[in-house]
Amino acid sequence: MQTDNSVVRRGDFALRPVQFADAPLLLCWRNAPRVRQTMYSTRLIGEAEHHAWLKRELDSSQSRHFLFSCAEQAVGYACLTDIRNEHRRCTWGFNLGDSVQPRGTGSRMLFLLAEVAFDQLQLDKLWAEVLDFNVASLRVHARLGFQEEGQLLRHVHRPDGVFDVVRLALFAGQWQAMRSALREKLFYD
Ligand SMILES: CC(C)(COP(=O)(O)OP(=O)(O)OC[C@H]1O[C@@H](n2cnc3c(N)ncnc32)[C@H](O)[C@@H]1OP(=O)(O)O)[C@@H](O)C(=O)NCCC(=O)NCCS
Numbered sequence: 565m566q567t568d569n570s571v572v573r574r575g576d577f578a579l580r581p582v583q584f585a586d587a588p589l590l591l592c593w594r595n596a597p598r599v600r601q602t603m604y605s606t607r608l609i610g611e612a613e614h615h616a617w618l619k620r621e622l623d624s625s626q627s628r629h630f631l632f633s634c635a636e637q638a639v640g641y642a643c644l645t646d647i648r649n650e651h652r653r654c655t656w657g658f659n660l661g662d663s664v665q666p667r668g669t670g671s672r673m674l675f676l677l678a679e680v681a682f683d684q685l686q687l688d689k690l691w692a693e694v695l696d697f698n699v700a701s702l703r704v705h706a707r708l709g710f711q712e713e714g715q716l717l718r719h720v721h722r723p724d725g726v727f728d729v730v731r732l733a734l735f736a737g738q739w740q741a742m743r744s745a746l747r748e749k750l751f752y753d
Pocket of ligand 1: 598599602657658659660661665666667668669670671672693694695698699700701703704707
């Protein structure tokens with residue numbers, strides 16, 4: 565993996581820090597029905613709210629936001645948030661954009677992001693919360709080595725129902741043990 569000017573790159577794939585100029589693209593992806601339906605809130609986000617959120621997040625030392633590209637085309641967004649150096653943990657969030665991408669794209673994006681969390685930031689724990697019907701997200705987490713920590717029952721009330729949430733975690737030791745084999749599989753198969 566190469567890193568230059570905060571860009572994390574492997575072959576044709578790269579994660580680069582989000583800039584404020586990316587706001588329209590991120591909002592378009594965030595408001596797409598296939599992304600909204602995986603979120604705790606399914607409402608449409610307005611431009612002013614999105615801009616205020618992005619500005620706050622880009623100023624925060626507890627967050628890192630990235631655009632994921634394949635052959636220089638932006639195809640996804642991923643972030644590390646709630647970065648707690650005292651506890652050596654953070655959580656993450658992500659979505660692909662609106663272009664059709666080959667199977668495995670989400671896993672490649674999150675592989676690079678896990679490298680940021682464990683290698684660059686030297687964290688010990690990456691945790692996630694996933695709505696229990698989100699099979700694609702659960703599968704990606706499983707492929708990356710996440711294990712279930714528990715379920716939060718009737719945790720999210722939305723207009724379309726009440727949903728359970730799966731809590732997942734990946735620890736640095738597990739990541740170190742599996743990252744080489746996973747890297748070969750994801751990037752060179
Ligand atoms: C989650 C997301 C990033 C995954 O990206 P992706 O490119 O599909 O991921 P991958 O191809 O690496 O892996 C997805 C796996 O789920 C499977 N899958 C995808 N959609 C599925 C579905 N509706 N039902 C069952 N399996 C599904 C894929 O076949 C693949 O299986 P595999 O592990 O056997 O190959 C993408 O679906 C996305 O952007 N979803 C909307 C936002 C979102 O859910 N964010 C996370 C919130 S917690």
